[in-house]
Amino acid sequence: MSRKQRAGKSTKVTMRDVAERAGVSLMTVSRVLNSERVAADTRDRVMEAVDALNYRLNISARSLSGTQSYVMGFFYDNALGGYISQYLIGVLKRCNELGYHLVLESCDYGEPDVESIVADLTERYRLDGMIIPPPLCEYLPLLNALDEAGIRYVRLGPGLELCRSPYVSINDSRATYEITEHLIACGHRHIGFIKGDTRQGVALMRFEGFRKAMANHGLEVNPALVAEGRFEFDDGMAACERILDSAEPVSAILASNDDMASAVIAVVHRRGLRVPEDIAVGGFDDTSIATSVWPPLTTIRQPIDALSCQSVDLLIEAVKADGPLGSGFQKCNILDHTLVVRGSTVGVV
Numbered sequence: 418m419s420r421k422q423r424a425g426k427s428t429k430v431t432m433r434d435v436a437e438r439a440g441v442s443l444m445t446v447s448r449v450l451n452s453e454r455v456a457a458d459t460r461d462r463v464m465e466a467v468d469a470l471n472y473r474l475n476i477s478a479r480s481l482s483g484t485q486s487y488v489m490g491f492f493y494d495n496a497l498g499g500y501i502s503q504y505l506i507g508v509l510k511r512c513n514e515l516g517y518h519l520v521l522e523s524c525d526y527g528e529p530d531v532e533s534i535v536a537d538l539t540e541r542y543r544l545d546g547m548i549i550p551p552p553l554c555e556y557l558p559l560l561n562a563l564d565e566a567g568i569r570y571v572r573l574g575p576g577l578e579l580c581r582s583p584y585v586s587i588n589d590s591r592a593t594y595e596i597t598e599h600l601i602a603c604g605h606r607h608i609g610f611i612k613g614d615t616r617q618g619v620a621l622m623r624f625e626g627f628r629k630a631m632a633n634h635g636l637e638v639n640p641a642l643v644a645e646g647r648f649e650f651d652d653g654m655a656a657c658e659r660i661l662d663s664a665e666p667v668s669a670i671l672a673s674n675d676d677m678a679s680a681v682i683a684v685v686h687r688r689g690l691r692v693p694e695d696i697a698v699g700g701f702d703d704t705s706i707a708t709s710v711w712p713p714l715t716t717i718r719q720p721i722d723a724l725s726c727q728s729v730d731l732l733i734e735a736v737k738a739d740g741p742l743g744s745g746f747q748k749c750n751i752l753d754h755t756l757v758v759r760g761s762t763v764g765v766v
Contacts, residue, residue: 430472438466450516464514485736486543488518489729490568492553494526499676499704500721501550504573507725508548515729520544524559526552526616535562546570546732552617554584571732573724576618583735585727585750589619592717592754593626596699597671599715601634603762605669605697609642611656611681613673620648623673623701641665646677653677657684669697669762679710682761698761712760720752727752 436446439462449455449463466472489512493501505521512519520542524534538544546569553559554572560581563570572584600608610627613620624643631638641663646652653672657680660667672678678700685696692698692712700707703718727750734748 430470432472434470435463435466435472438470439463486545487516488520488542488544489732490520490522490538490542490544490547492522492524492547492549492559494524494553499706500674500702500719503704503721504550504725507722508729511726511729515733517545517729517733524553524556526556528556528559531556531559531562532565535559535566535568539566539568544568545736548728548732549573551575551619552614555617569732569735571728571735573728574619576620576622579749580747583731583748585724585731585752587719587724587752587754589622590626590629592756593623593671593673593701594630595754595756596701596715596717597627597630598634599756599758600669600671600697600699600762601630601636603669603693603697606636607639607642607666607668608636609644609660609667609670610638611653611660611670611672611677612643612645613677614647615645620673627671639665642667642670646673648674648676650676650680653680654684657681661685661688667696669693669699671699673701675700675702675704675707675714675716678714678716678761679706682710682712682714693760693762700761703755703757707757707759710761715759715762716757718755718757720754723752 432443432446436443439446441459441463445455445459446463449460491505491508493505509519520538522534522538524531528534547563549559549570550573554575555577560570570582572582574586574589575584576589597608608631610624612624615621628638642660642665644656644659646656653676656677657670660670661684670681672681678698681696681698682692685692685698690696698714700714700716703716707714707716731748731750
């Protein structure tokens with residue numbers, strides 16, 4: 418019987434209780450909870466004990482005993498799309514698993530006074546570092562302010578200045594190449610494309626993947642069938658309207674994310690056309706909206722759970738590395754993507 422059981426339910430669960438239940442030493446529990454290298458089966462036993470006992474780390478005590486604060490920050494733009502929302506949920510979950518607090522901080526892309534935002538954030542919290550998703554991951558004034566303040570950061574999916582910091586991503590150009598090839602294999606030759614926010618490197622990489630696939634199959638990209646959006650539903654609707662109003666032949670439209678692709682499906686239906694018989698539609702990200710529309714969306718699946726977990730793990734690794742982040746720790750994790758074929762493209766010949 419553990420000390421917790423002997424003392425009754427009111428006794429606070431300790432790390433020793435976790436060690437006793439998992440059959441390991443206190444040091445091993447500490448190493449697991451601090452994301453240090455431990456055998457996989459041992460780690461699983463410890464985390465099973467953590468879950469069973471509902472153990473929570475005393476973050477305040479840990480921060481006082483060392484140089485880490487066990488507090489991470491998460492910058493986000495006010496325009497949170499489905500992809501970033503799911504990514505944030507994954508980051509929150511991973512932080513909870515590892516005993517870290519997550520502080521959310523809003524910052525508009527183009528915000529002129531980012532120095533004040535960063536200064537206020539560092540005054541209120543002693544942060545181990547920041548996680549920065551798009552589009553802020555490429556907002557140079559923000560990155561410069563973080564560098565000046567000496568705050569470590571890990572970025573999600575940057576397309577610019579890749580040597581600036583650690584980051585996690587997929588190969589966006591290759592992924593868009595593959596979904597374009599899928600449309601071509603379905604028999605499409607006149608394919609429209611809706612760009613994302615061209616301030617973001619990832620939007621440029623996705624368009625480049627589309628252009629390469631078209632060129633490699635001897636197909637021209639018709640400028641009239643290319644429209645710009647900002648990764649948002651309303652922009653996707655407006656872009657689709659422009660493409661369809663061009664009077665140029667088009668049998669498929671590929672959008673740079675699922676929000677805009679779902680908008681394309683809505684516009685096509687509103688015009689009395691069928692998906693995929695009249696217009697096939699492809700998206701990117703495989704967020705929840707991809708299976709909420711009809712027909713369900715063919716898209717590129719990003720491993721959002723893995724990206725969010727690795728963002729947190731990479732930041733912890735950076736915190737433990739010697740020297741400033743910019744010069745002492747440079748690492749990127751490129752994860753695999755998956756083409757998910759659904760009803761928005763299947764059946765077209």
